[in-house]
Amino acid sequence: MKQLVLAIIAYAVQRDVDAAQLCKQAGIDLTALKKTTTAPVTQHQLDMLWLHAARLTNDPLFGLHFAASVQPAALGVVGEIIQTSATVGEALTHAVALTHLVTDQCRLEIVRGNKNFTVRFIPAADHGDGPTMAFRMLIEFLMVLTIHELSGLLLEKIAPQAVRMPYTVPDPAAYEQAFRCKPVKRADEYTLVFDARYWDEPILTANYGLQSLLLKKVSSLSQPQPATNNTLQVRVYNHLLANSYLGIISLEEMAANFNLSPRSLQRKLKDEGVKYQEVADAVRKSLALYYISSGNYPLKDISYMLGYNELSAFTRAFKRWTGSSPAGYQSL
The missing domain is CATH 1.10.10.60 (Homeodomain-like)
Structure with a gap:
C-alpha cells in the first residue's frame, strides 16, 4: 500500500498539488513515509488521500486519470510479473497473486471461457449501501490499470469486450475513453471481459534486461520531488x-x-x-x-x-x- 500512496502523491504533484498540503489533509507524515522503516499507511489515510487528491486537483475522475498515468513499476509488482510470465494468461495469473501488494480492499479472480475470459474485482467488504467515493476511485483505478497493463505487455491497444460496474457512471464519455469500452451497470459486479485470443499471446519479455534498464532509469520519478x-x-x-x-x-x-x-x-x-x-x-x-x-x-x-x-x-x-x-x- 505504501507504494500506491507514493504513486498517488507523485501524480498529484504532477497536477500542481503541493505534496505537503495533500499529506497533511490526509493525515500522512510525508517525511516518515519516505523512510524504509515507516509504519504502514492505514486504510483511512489512503481513503482520505484519494478524496483530497480529487478535491485539490478539481478532478472528480482523479482515479481514472491516475490509472492511465501511473508508472506501474512504482507499485512494485510489474518487474516480477514480466520476469516470470511468457503469456498474457500467465501475467494475469501472477498479478492475481500479487494484488495484495497494492491493496487489501479487493481481490482478483479470473474466469476463463471458450470465447473470452473475465477479470473480476471482488471487494473485501460489503458495500450494500453503495461504494464510497474513495473505494470507487481505488477499484476504477485498478480496472483501468489492468487494461493499460495488458496493452503495454503486448504493445497493442487492447479494448475489453465489456466493462461492468454496479452503478451508473457520472461521465459516460470520460469513462468510455478511459476503459476503451462503454461501461454498463450490473449489480454486484466489477468486471472486465476480454477476447479469449489474448490469453495465450506472448508478452513483450523477449528482452527483460532492456525493460529492467528502463525501470532503473525512471525509478526516481516514482517519488514526489520538489x-x-x-x-x-x-x-x-x-x-x-x-x-x-x-x-x-x-x-x-x-x-x-x-x-x-x-x-x-x-x-x-x-x-x-x-x-x-x-x-x-x-x-x-x-x-x-x-x-x-x-x-x-x-x-x-x-x-x-x-x-x-x-x-x-x-x-x-x-x-x-x-x-x-x-x-x-x-x-x-
Missing part, C-alpha cells in the same frame, strides 16, 4: 518517460491525464514554445541514446520498445535526431 522547473513541458516529458516502456501515449491520452482537452494541452505547450510531438520525440531520443549506450541490445528490440513497428522507421528518426544511424552510433 519541482525546480514545473512547466507543463517538463511535466509532460517526465510523464512520458516514466511510462515509456508501455509505449509513447497519444496526445488525447496525455491530455486526459492532465484533465485537459487535446486542444488545450497543445495550446499550453505552444505558449511554452513547443509541440507535443517534439516532447515525445525528445523522450524517444533520450531513451534511444540510453539503450544504445548501455550495451549490446539488438537495435530491433530497441526500435520495438520505442514504439516503431519497423527498424527502418526508427533508423530514419534516429538520423533526424543525431545525424547518425543507430548502427553507426552503436559502433562509436
Whole structure:
C-alpha cells in the first residue's frame, strides 16, 4: 500500500498539488513515509488521500486519470510479473497473486471461457449501501490499470469486450475513453471481459534486461520531488518517460491525464514554445541514446520498445535526431 500512496502523491504533484498540503489533509507524515522503516499507511489515510487528491486537483475522475498515468513499476509488482510470465494468461495469473501488494480492499479472480475470459474485482467488504467515493476511485483505478497493463505487455491497444460496474457512471464519455469500452451497470459486479485470443499471446519479455534498464532509469520519478522547473513541458516529458516502456501515449491520452482537452494541452505547450510531438520525440531520443549506450541490445528490440513497428522507421528518426544511424552510433 505504501507504494500506491507514493504513486498517488507523485501524480498529484504532477497536477500542481503541493505534496505537503495533500499529506497533511490526509493525515500522512510525508517525511516518515519516505523512510524504509515507516509504519504502514492505514486504510483511512489512503481513503482520505484519494478524496483530497480529487478535491485539490478539481478532478472528480482523479482515479481514472491516475490509472492511465501511473508508472506501474512504482507499485512494485510489474518487474516480477514480466520476469516470470511468457503469456498474457500467465501475467494475469501472477498479478492475481500479487494484488495484495497494492491493496487489501479487493481481490482478483479470473474466469476463463471458450470465447473470452473475465477479470473480476471482488471487494473485501460489503458495500450494500453503495461504494464510497474513495473505494470507487481505488477499484476504477485498478480496472483501468489492468487494461493499460495488458496493452503495454503486448504493445497493442487492447479494448475489453465489456466493462461492468454496479452503478451508473457520472461521465459516460470520460469513462468510455478511459476503459476503451462503454461501461454498463450490473449489480454486484466489477468486471472486465476480454477476447479469449489474448490469453495465450506472448508478452513483450523477449528482452527483460532492456525493460529492467528502463525501470532503473525512471525509478526516481516514482517519488514526489520538489519541482525546480514545473512547466507543463517538463511535466509532460517526465510523464512520458516514466511510462515509456508501455509505449509513447497519444496526445488525447496525455491530455486526459492532465484533465485537459487535446486542444488545450497543445495550446499550453505552444505558449511554452513547443509541440507535443517534439516532447515525445525528445523522450524517444533520450531513451534511444540510453539503450544504445548501455550495451549490446539488438537495435530491433530497441526500435520495438520505442514504439516503431519497423527498424527502418526508427533508423530514419534516429538520423533526424543525431545525424547518425543507430548502427553507426552503436559502433562509436
